[in-house]
Amino acid sequence: MMGKILKGMMIFLIAAILIGAGLFVWARYLEPSLLIVREESMTAPVSQSTRIVFFSDTHFGKWYSPGNIDRVVEKINEQNPDVVIFGGDFFDIYARDKEEIDLEEFSQKLGLIDAPLGKYAVWGNHDYGAGASRIYQEMMEDGGFCVLKNEVQTIEECGITLYGLDDAVLSSPDTDAVFAGDGTDVLVCHEPDIADQMDLHNVELVLSGHSHGGQVSLPYLTERALPPWGRKYIKGSYPLENGMRYVSSGIGMTKLPFRFGNIPEIIVINLHPFI
Structure with a gap:
């Protein structure tokens, strides 16, 4: 026995x-x-069907090799985007990893992203931290991205107005911003929870990252590890009064070189005009 x-x-x-x-x-x-594509569709007051590709939290550096920029760019271009938006946190810890980072090469690779209606980006907390604030905006602009910092950009061809909010952890987001309600208003903010401090009545779409979906999804432990301003809206889609909020799980990793239950993703949002 x-x-x-x-x-x-x-x-x-x-x-x-x-x-x-x-x-x-x-x-x-x-x-x-892995790198998958998640696709969402919604009707909105756009003047023509518009395909937005949103990617966030690449965290290039020690845990996510800079060499992965090629596959990220290739995957984005495969989606045939009209508009491309980056949600912040391009590098993980720039001061630690800068010897392995070629800024000119990154700008050149970003320049290969093809989006006829424009490429846009916002600031994340890692874009401010560890010396990245000195190089982030110039690198993105050299790659053809317009970096919005509490700024508005109208895409007249499709009737979209982009509001790019500043980072909530290490900077000063303008939560008093007023959304006009003309056409389609899209709010892009690195941290998803900060949007609750804003009047979203006229907003059709909110795009965020930051939380990585928890990066490693385990009962109890994940909730305790979620970052500030990324604890309420963790990943996936959430309804708005007039549209949708989407929180990306991101692409790279921070703190630990693990992902579990949060496959790296690129988001495609198809906006279709009302019939």
Whole structure:
């Protein structure tokens, strides 16, 4: 009897070790290497159907190799976007990783992104931290991106007005911004929760990142690890009065080189005019 018990315990232990090893390999090497496209469609007061590609939280550096910029650019262009928007946190910790980062090459690669109605970006907390604030805007602009910092940009061809909010963790977002309500108003803010301090009555679309969906999704632990301003809206779509809020799980990693239950993603939002 005792022998059967010991044998059962040994089988259980071996199975637990194999499962644990498999989960480690998945979270450390396999899931972070994926890059999927999630697609959403909605009607909005646009003058023509418009395809927005939104990517966020690349965190290029120690945990997400700068060499991955090629596949990110390729994946974006495969979606045939009209508009491309970056949601912040381009580098992870620039001061730590700058010897491995070629800013000119990044700008050149970003310049290969093809979006006939424009490319736009906002600031994230990692774009301010660790010395990145000195290089972020110039690098993005050299790559053809218009960086919005509490600024508005109208895309007249499709009737979209973009509001790019400043970072909420290390800077000063203008939460008193007034949305005109003419055409389609799109708010882009790195941290999703800050938008609740704004009047979103006239806003059709809010795009955010920051939370990484928790990066590693585990009961109880994930909630405790979520960042400030990214604890209420964690990932996926949430309804607005007149549209939708989408929170991207992002692409790269920070703090730890793991992803589990949050596959790196690029978001496609198809805006269709009312019939």
